[in-house]
Amino acid sequence: MVLKAKQWDYLSKCWHLTPREVQVAKLVCQGLDNEQIRHKLHIAYNTVRAHLGNMFRKVGVRGKAALILEFVAVLQRAKI
Numbered sequence: 001m002v003l004k005a006k007q008w009d010y011l012s013k014c015w016h017l018t019p020r021e022v023q024v025a026k027l028v029c030q031g032l033d034n035e036q037i038r039h040k041l042h043i044a045y046n047t048v049r050a051h052l053g054n055m056f057r058k059v060g061v062r063g064k065a066a067l068i069l070e071f072v073a074v075l076q077r078a079k080i
Contacts, residue, residue, distance in 0.1 A: 001029040001068060003075070010080050011071055015058040024051045028064050029071070 003011075003026075012022050020041075027037045034048045041048070052064070061067050 001072070003029065003071075007075055007080050010078060011074065014074060015055070017055060017058065018051075021051050021055050021058075024048060025055060025067070025071075028052070029068055 008022055008026070011017065011025075012019075017025065023041060024037055027040060032040065034045060034052070037048045038045045055067060056062060059067055059070050061070050
């Protein structure tokens with residue numbers, strides 16, 4: 001799922017996502033797994049998991065698929 005910058009800005013503001021969380025979310029939306037995200041961002045595997053956990057808590061979901069679905073639902077409601 002590819003979103004525009006305006007859409008990412010909106011999602012970031014909705015849930016107060018950090019710039020790094022947005023980077024991780026973008027890669028999740030591209031279908032990358034945690035190991036691929038780790039390599040792409042040059043961070044530790046557990047750091048990827050921490051960012052995901054923080055996003056799941058903020059957004060109120062329990063997994064990557066639910067995170068993506070919530071992003072889509074919010075953007076559709078906002079008509080962005």
